[in-house]
Amino acid sequence: MHVRWLTAFFDFPAAEFGPEVTFWRAITGSTVSPPRGPAKEFATLEPFHGDPYLRVQRVDDGPGGMHLNLHVDDPAVGAAEAEALGAIPESTADDGVITMRSPVGGIFCLVPWTSGEEVRARPIRWPGGAISIVDQLRFQVPSAAFDAEVNFWSVLTGKGPIDTTDLDEVALNNSPRLSLQVVILRTDESEPSAHTALAANNVADEVERHEDWGATLVSRDAESAQMADPAGRLYCITRRNPRTGL
Structure with a gap:
């Protein structure tokens, strides 16, 4: 699989979402994009230089956590490779994002790579x-x-x-x-x-x-x-x- 970009997703419970976004925005020196998604549950932490690689998500159930997005040319092909190695498919969204679990149970997503995901952020x-x-x-x-x-x-x-x-x-x-x-x-x-x-x-x-x-x-x-x-x-x-x- 040719991984073109990686994104770390902070999954925040709804009650903690605002303060947590404020903290991580400050710690990383980022700005926050306008919210998106059906319930405005997603946003991006925009670095001062380079392409975004940190995102936040409001979750309604559970304690939240973190997961990794792998940006690839064809998520379906990547998912087949991952499944052959022992990953477990969870769901496929309308935008082509495929959610899976690694052999030990960790959640990750395969997402379509787009231009604008190639310049690493500076410290x-x-x-x-x-x-x-x-x-x-x-x-x-x-x-x-x-x-x-x-x-x-x-x-x-x-x-x-x-x-x-x-x-x-x-x-x-x-x-x-x-x-x-x-x-x-x-x-x-x-x-x-x-x-x-x-x-x-x-x-x-x-x-x-x-x-x-x-x-x-x-x-x-x-x-x-x-x-x-x-x-x-x-x-x-x-x-x-x-x-x-x-």
Whole structure:
């Protein structure tokens, strides 16, 4: 499958939608597009430079979460490939978007690629000198399903099988033509989940900026900080080069 673009979708419960959009707009330095969809449930976080790769959705049921959109030339062909690798079809929308579940049960969508989805966003330099960008979507996978999930995503996105021996974290791509890097993490949790990560040149400064907007520091080590946004949604700030992701 030729993946041309990636989008991370924040799925917010209706009661949290407004405050959550405000927080993530501020943290990413984005503007928010006009709402769209039958119930005005979708919007895009527009970066100051580059093409959009973060979107928000208001959901009426459940706690929300995150999911990944893979932008491809032909979603139906991509869905057949994904199903052959163990994915489970969920639904097909009128606009051609196909919703599926990975072998471990994580939701993702295959969407038609369009022009205007090709220029990667630039990091933002904040007052004080900190530089950061949301550049990863991280899937936390139960340990028993880790090997299968890594190889599902790796084969689906064209990288091929990966030897996961003694690995607890696998980064599947770091292409300058794609908006996000996908990372699979081994976890002791019983259910899969997804969260986003920011690359920052100064973790301490970035943590302080996020706390000013209502986030809470959950844990911290020399290289990263785990944060909770105002609604309790977990995410990470990591000390990596915001321009290269390394």
